[in-house]
Amino acid sequence: MMMDSSPRSPMPRYHQIYVALRHQIVSGLYDRCGLPPELRLMEQYQVARVTVRRAIIELVREGMVYRRPGQGTFVKLDHPSRAEMEPSIQGPLDSLIASAAQTTVRMLAYGLEPCPADAAAGLSLAEGQKALRVMGLRCHQGKPASLITTYLPAHMAPLLTPHDLDQQQPMLSLLEQGGIRIGDAEQLLSSCAADAVSAPLLEEPVGAALLSVVRVVRDIDGYPVQWLRGLYRPHCHAYRMALTRVGEATAWVWLAGDITASVR
Template identity: 30%
Template sequence: MATSLQVSGPGGTKSHQLFLLLKDAISSGRMAPGTKIPGELKLADEHQVSRVTVRRALEALTAEGLIMRKPGVGTLVCEQPIGATVMTASVSNLLPNISKMGENSRVRLLEFGYGNPPEGVRERLRLNGNDRTQRSIRVRLAEEKPFSYLTTHVPERIAISYNEDELATTPLFNLLERSGVHLDHATQSISATLANKDVAEALGVAVGSPLISLTRVVYDKEGKGVEHLHALYRPDRYRIEIDLCRADGEDGRYWQPLAPDQT
């Protein structure tokens, strides 16, 4: 295939486009670890760019540890030692597999304070115009590597039952239930976004990197909002897994999410 890369206005450079193209081919498994990828001249010809441009893309891939190059031999797709410890979260477990994370899990509390929440948060928590919330920003680490950036809003009346230190050491759910709140139901919405500078620094990725975005709102029995979470995850260190089972229902067959095995 002789696809040709374009560059028009702020469309990203050719080398960047080629870099993305190759990176995607690797991380999607289309180019398996161990595979020898085409030579620089062949890539240059295939994509209608100069060899310099190909080299830039390959250098970026090398810097990320995705490929290995040897003069006289070629370029090989690396085995990925990084993705070895990918955290997975069953949908049902609102908490990621803490058990798997074990002792290596840690939390950094970046921000902690009270104030008026942004409008979107206030609406979803079903608060009145004046109700204040506690806002906290936390970064979770596994094996000292950050993988999630969590922004939570909790109504002030609930949040006063715990302090800054407790939030830095104890899962928020435990704190909420301890305070007497009866967690009842929740909605989650999953999307994708780009890392801005703050998040990029906290998670150790480049600005503009892709991140999994998850927004969760938890309600109590009365339908009052209890927690609003906006989570950003590094896709190379975190993944959301869902197992489904085909089941028979009243109106025909449908897909039933598997309940978590509470081990």
């Protein structure tokens, strides 16, 4: 989630961090590991410790997290905000990627291949360096809905066997089971035209408009562990976003709250 770092922003920095962390918690990012340490959050958001602590205090007051002295801050997995997200494809991180009850994924490609320039840049690899490439077609009610291509550093290949992926297990869950501690991610949403590869798989004409999602996922130490590009048929997906008006009379802004997505 992008934050407004402008000094004139009507939204306090601690509240921006609170909103960003809340989105990540609701999306399930910190299920198995606690929130990043305060020092890491200070570095990530370029703020003082008091700002980070105030954001965490807001999460504690809301009942979304709890603190263990000397151990860190952890998510309350039974918080109602998490239950609200479960029926649909959920959260800003996994909104268009995570499994839904009516969707299945068919694996189209798996293997070590030279990494293209965009994926290599996201993974901090040299262009052409070998990386694990996984391509899957997600279908909803028997119709293609999205085409997802993922690149991961080659040494992670043993954590993602074709058998496990065929069992419809989420890729990040498999990485976590293998000892990778997922930290944060950056995601870019844009549009693109269906090409000669994606068009027939998605049952769209070449040149049709698609929604493109590019995401880089990092571990808790900041190392990239996954580069993902998803291509989506726009008429198959819908977003619903709760907005809250914040600020002062001369500088009102709309703040995004819970985001849900559905496949239709």
